[in-house]
Amino acid sequence: MRQFAVLQLSGCAGCEVSLLNAEAWVDRYKLVYMPLVISAYDVPEVDVLLVSGGVRTDEDLYNLRRAARRARQLVAVGTCAISGGVANLGDRDEVRELFLAEAERRHLPRLLPRIRPVDAVVTVDRYLPGCPPTPELFMAVLFTPTDFKVGKTVCRECGRKKRRDMRPTHLIGFEQGEVLPDVCLINQGYLCVGSSTRGGCRALCTRPGHPCVGCRGPSDTFIDKLSSEWFTSIQRVFAAMTDIPAEEIETALRSPQLALFLFQFSDYAGTGRPPRPKEKVL
Ligand code: SF4
Numbered sequence: 209m210r211q212f213a214v215l216q217l218s219g220c221a222g223c224e225v226s227l228l229n230a231e232a233w234v235d236r237y238k239l240v241y242m243p244l245v246i247s248a249y250d251v252p253e254v255d256v257l258l259v260s261g262g263v264r265t266d267e268d269l270y271n272l273r274r275a276a277r278r279a280r281q282l283v284a285v286g287t288c289a290i291s292g293g294v295a296n297l298g299d300r301d302e303v304r305e306l307f308l309a310e311a312e313r314r315h316l317p318r319l320l321p322r323i324r325p326v327d328a329v330v331t332v333d334r335y336l337p338g339c340p341p342t343p344e345l346f347m348a349v350l351f352t353p354t355d356f357k358v359g360k361t362v363c364r365e366c367g368r369k370k371r372r373d374m375r376p377t378h379l380i381g382f383e384q385g386e387v388l389p390d391v392c393l394i395n396q397g398y399l400c401v402g403s404s405t406r407g408g409c410r411a412l413c414t415r416p417g418h419p420c421v422g423c424r425g426p427s428d429t430f431i432d433k434l435s436s437e438w439f440t441s442i443q444r445v446f447a448a449m450t451d452i453p454a455e456e457i458e459t460a461l462r463s464p465q466l467a468l469f470l471f472q473f474s475d476y477a478g479t480g481r482p483p484r485p486k487e488k489v490l
């Protein structure tokens with residue numbers, strides 16, 4: 209039986225919970241290391257090492273290098289491992305000004321000068337973006353089924369119909385209004401960014417009526433471009449489908465509520481590092 213381990217660096221435990229929500233691996237893989245659920249001192253030799261979280265502390269750096277040497281295949285899973293996620297927000301000046309200016313941090317592991325994605329330290333074989341990736345995506349990266357297909361964008365997986373006769377003039381807050389079934393959320397005035405977000409989650413949020421906040425990151429079209437191009441494409445979609453003023457969309461995209469999400473998920477090419485090869489990103 210193949211063995212796999214889950215190394216958790218600085219992040220939340222969302223990816224681990226998502227993995228545990230899937231069952232298909234239980235009979236085919238032996239989970240030998242995952243501090244959340246298994247008491248094991250160290251990562252042994254494994255076929256697959258899933259790494260979640262970003263490299264934020266000297267302890268993360270040490271653990272990652274050590275574990276990577278024992279893995280035949282290493283997969284960076286989730287937003288934090290790929291673009292820094294929550295732990296990256298403190299490195300962004302605009303976010304620091306918004307949220308962290310007054311914060312005092314004590315008694316934490318010593319921080320490295322900057323957070324680094326996993327692939328700044330070790331070679332990554334595949335990338336699995338998501339916050340967290342869905343159980344189905346975890347199984348796809350572990351088993352690589354030949355019939356597994358994902359839509360290029362969340363829109364392609366959503367199924368809600370875009371309408372020419374519904375052009376909202378202002379945005380509606382996420383928690384407001386009655387969401388109409390089957391009609392695109394943009395036509396209803398919600399700030400959904402599914403049009404430029406990579407598919408694979410089966411439009412988990414938009415189908416029941418929650419706007420996509422982009423947790424799968426930019427679609428292949430934007431993955432090797434600056435995050436500003438991702439934002440611009442969202443603006444273009446709203447200009448084509450609504451009469452909402454561009455300034456209103458811009459302000460909303462950069463509002464603390466949405467920026468917290470989009471800044472986390474958009475750093476593929478904004479860190480001065482080469483873009484991730486598209487063929488390695490699920
Ligand atoms: S609701 Fe969002 S994901 Fe669905 S079709 Fe509209 S823009 Fe695309």
Ligand code: SF4
Nearest residue numbers: 409413420421423424
């Ligand atoms: S719909 Fe958007 S926010 Fe929701 S899981 Fe998919 S990519 Fe993430």
